[in-house]
Amino acid sequence: MKTRLVFTLCVLGLYPFGSVDGRGGPVAVVQSPFTVGSVSAAPGTTVSGTLDVAALGGDTGTNIPFTIIHGAISGPVLALVAGTHGMEYVPIIALQRMRTAINPRTLRGTVILVHVANMPSFLGRTIYYSPADGKNLNRVFPGRAVGTLSERIAETLTREVITRATHVIDLHCGDGNESLSPYSYWITTGPAGVADESRALALAFGLDHIVVDRERPTDQAASVYLSNTAITRGKPALTTETGGMAVVDDGAIALVERGVAGVLRHLKMRTDGPAPTGSPVFIGRNEVIRAGVTGIFYPAVERGRTVAKGSRIGHITDFHGRVLEEVVAAFDGEILYIVGTPPVTKGEPVAMVGARQ
Ligand SMILES: [Zn+2]
Incomplete structure (x- = not known):
């Protein structure tokens, strides 16, 4: 009777600690x-919907399309966010593929896909800034x-996605004007232990x-x-950069798919997946070079x-x-990204240079 009761509660989602296998042991x-x-x-299903950001102060509001891939058994909640910048297409297309590639019946834990975080920028085809x-x-x-529409999108993502996740990856690429060599950002600030686990996420993602x-x-x-919103809340997180120049690049998309597969393995959400990178290159110093003039x-x-x-460098x-x-490098290093289209505005980035530790 007890086993049956526990089983029933579990199916109803009301029993928090686990079921009993009929012999009294936990499963x-x-x-x-x-x-x-x-x-x-x-549990064991994939469901999609939208988060609505209501109109306010004369703007039209917007929506944020997302998918929940909910495993049959409990585990980490990994949020994958694409389209924080609307012309960064590689992660957006990678998540379109992942929606059907990740099987909820064999997944431990939950994956939240935010397909296009910044819909005004995506539909408006703007770099950096929301139209x-x-x-x-x-x-x-x-x-x-x-607040303004961007501020309300951020509040919605913080409340509905980041606070519900245990781990967060913000998937970027070079913006529509940036030619970029793939890399991750490892944020070392934040509560004890979070930085170490964020480093492990970076290695697992594999860039x-x-x-x-x-x-x-x-x-x-x-x-x-x-x-950083996740990290300041005690959740390991990562920002990744793959692809750029508004190109839907299969090679860069494959890097995102491989990276997420590595993180799913690292978090034991799936048993298979690629191993962490064995040859990390830590960039200890970096500088974003900004245009001194418009032109x-x-x-x-x-x-x-x-x-x-x-x-x-240009x-x-x-x-x-x-x-x-003349734009020059301030120190010996590598070009992580460089603007690849003609317009530049005073104060905006033209390149990022990084130096190895
Ligand atoms: Zn970006």
């Missing part, structure tokens, strides 16, 4: 339904419930180049970045290239072709 935990917004997924309010979504976390980021805010109320940028090097201190002209600025 894998059958889990409760998992809810995001108004959508619930039963709705001119803000960079990945600079306004944890967001505000009564060899790992930028060590020691300067993220530690204030939960001013976390600024999506992944037309001519890159002189390609992504991934090694550059020497003082060497030219130049900026005015709109009549006169050279206004």
Whole structure:
């Protein structure tokens, strides 16, 4: 009778600690339904829906499409977010594939896919900034419930996705104007233990180049970045960069798929998957080189290239072709990304250089 009662409670999602195998021993935990917004997924199912961000202050509001892949037994809750920047297509297309590639019946734990975090930017085809309010979504976390549209998107993601996850990966690529060599950001700030587990996530994701980021805010109320919103809340997190220039690149998509498969294995959410990278290259120093003037940028090097201190990586002209600025590397390093389209605005990035530890 007890076994039957426990089984019934488990099926109903009411028994938190596990079922009993009929001989009194514990077996894998059958889990409760998992809810995001108004959508619930039963154990062993995949369900999709949208988070609605209501209209406010004259804007039209927006929605955030997501999928819950809810395993039959309990385990970590891994949130994978794509499209924080709307012209970063590689992760968006990778998550389209993952929705059907991850089998909820063999998954331990839960995967939340956020397919397009920044719908105004995606549909408006804008780099960096939302066409709705001119803000960079990945600079306004944890967001505000009564704020501009980007701030409300951030608040919705914080409340409905980040707070429900145990681990978070914010999947970026070079923006629509950036030619990029793949790498991850490992954030070393945050509560004890979180940095170590975030490092393990970076290794498991498998991109060899790992930028060590020691300067993220530690204030939960001013976390600024999506992944840092998770870290300041005690959840290991990672930001990844694969692909760029608004190209739907199969090779870069494969890096995302391989990376997520490695993390699912690392978190023991699946038994199979690729091993962690055995040859990590930690980038201990990096610099984003910003345009000193507005004009037309001519890159002189390609992504991934090694550059020497003082060497030219490009130049900026005015709109009549006169050279206004030579762009040079401040130290010996590698080009992690470089702007690959002509427009540059004073103060915006033209390249990022990283140096190995
Ligand atoms: Zn981005």
